[in-house]
Amino acid sequence: MNYNHSFHAGSFCDVFKHSVLIVLIQALLRKPNPFCYIDTHAGPGSYDLFSEEAQKTKESASGISRLFQEKILPTALQTYLSCVQQTNNRLTHSICSSLRYYPGSPDIVYSFLRKFDRMILSELHPRENALLKTHFTFQKKVTVQLMDGYQSLKAYLPPKERRGLILIDPPFERPNEFSTIIDSLRLALMRFATGIYAIWYPIKNRAIVEQFYQDMKTLLKLKNHTACILELTIYPESDALLSGSGMIIINPPWQFESQLNDFLPFLWKIFSPHGDGHYLCQILTN
Helix, strand or coil: CCCCHHHCCCCHHHHHHHHHHHHHHHHHCCCCCCCEEEECCCCCCEEECCCHHHHHHCHHHHCHHHHHCCCCCCHHHHHHHHHHHHHHHHHHCCCCCCCCEEECHHHHHHCCCCCCCEEEEECCCHHHHHHHHHHCCCCCCEEEECCCHHHHHHHHCCCCCCCEEEEECCCCCCCCHHHHHHHHHHHHHHHCCCCEEEEEEEECCHHHHHHHHHHHHHHHHHHCCCEEEEEEECCCCECCECCEEEEEEECCCCCHHHHHHHHHHHHHHHHCCCCCCEEEEEECCC
């Protein structure tokens, strides 16, 4: 499948992914030591929900817009919505009560960086790369590269900080994307064994996803790592329909599962009022 993000900005999959991302960043912030955030498929930085692409699918209406209407939220989701609000305030140059812009992963992470933390962002699409560079003009903490995301793992691991989070969030344009992720992780874990790796993937064909899990188990057993598997689906699974998405977190931080269980059931209930799909948070390997 081709998951062109401009068409899906602010979807329930984004809410899920970015809420998890914030939990991971906050775990790194617990220690005073600097860290490096690496985003292999960074996108343009932020998205206009009034754009032609976003309006064509209107996925934000059943995603961020639905959550935006909730009055009582778990703490992690309050923090997430605050990030979305900050992006709208900045891009509209006012305190904005409405919702027009949606932050990409780099924009969300940047709002948490301390003066000694860094971001390295890779984006291979020329237009999106140009937008990303404009988005972070004059920001010395941010490096933007026109580079294949998987190649960036070879180029930038290990980071000099020796602490970090790597987000692998490809558009799944390649038919062999899952196997490419496994191959890239094999090298990345050799270079930077202690890093936190967050891998996002769509859930459409369950057989392909299960094979990915098996391949991941084999890899992690060889490398002596553990991982947490997360899923949020809101539709019955079908090869013809994106039912939801998942994330695998390698080297999850302390108490990560309990933090996810604080808000993952809440998200599923909000996005799946009829009880379709499921949520999942469990250890992939022991």
